[in-house]
Amino acid sequence: xxxxxxHKAGVNENSLMIRHLRLEGPVDDNHQLIVxxxxxxxxxxxxxxxxxxxxxxxxxxxxxxxxxxIEEIVRKYKCDIAHDWWxxxxxxxxxxxxxxxxxNASHEPWSCHKRxxxx
Numbered sequence: 066x067x068x069x070x071x072h073k074a075g076v077n078e079n080s081l082m083i084r085h086l087r088l089e090g091p092v093d094d095n096h097q098l099i100v101x102x103x104x105x106x107x108x109x110x111x112x113x114x115x116x117x118x119x120x121x122x123x124x125x126x127x128x129x130x131x132x133x134x135i136e137e138i139v140r141k142y143k144c145d146i147a148h149d150w151w152x153x154x155x156x157x158x159x160x161x162x163x164x165x166x167x168x169n170a171s172h173e174p175w176s177c178h179k180r181x182x183x184x
Contacts, residue, residue, distance in 0.1 A: 076110045076126045080166050084132065084159050087152045088119045090144035102138050106130060119147070127166035132159050 072078060096114040099121075103112045108129030113122045123135060136146055146156055 072110050076108060077128060080126050080128045080170060081110060081124060082127045082159070082163060082166070083124045084122070086121045086156060086159075087147035087149070088114070088121050088139065088144050089147050091142075092116050092119045092144055095142035095144060099139055099142050099144065102141075103135055106134070109135075127163040128170040131163050131167070132156070 072081070092114065093116050096116045100112050100114055103109055103123060106125075108126040110124040110126070111122075112124070114120065115122070121135075121139065125135070139145065146152060
C-alpha cells in the first residue's frame with residue numbers, strides 16, 4: 066500500500082501550501098459562499114472557514130494558485146484579510162514563499178557536469 070495522501074486533481078503534493086489567515090468583516094454571513102467559490106478553483110486541495118474565530122484555512126498548489134486570487138474572492142463577499150500586524154506579516158511571507166515555489170517549478174536545473182549544448 067502507498068503512504069501517499071490523496072489530493073484533488075491538479076494538486077502536486079510537492080508544491081502544496083497550507084495557509085491560515087484571520088478575516089475581518091461579515092464572515093458569519095458569507096463564509097459558506099467564500100468556501101464554495103474557493104473550493105472550485107483548480108489547484109485548491111481544501112478550504113474551510115472557522116466562522117467563530119474568523120479564520121480562513123486553505124491548502125493549494127502554489128504552482129497553480131496564488132494567495133492574491135484567494136483574497137480577491139474573500140473581498141468579493143465584503144470580507145478582508147485582517148489588518149493586524151501578525152496577519153499582515155504572515156500574508157507577506159506566504160506570498161513570498163508562493164512566488165518562490167512558482168518560480169522554481171518553471172526553472173530548468175543546470176549542472177556543470179553536463180555536456181554543453183551543441184557538442
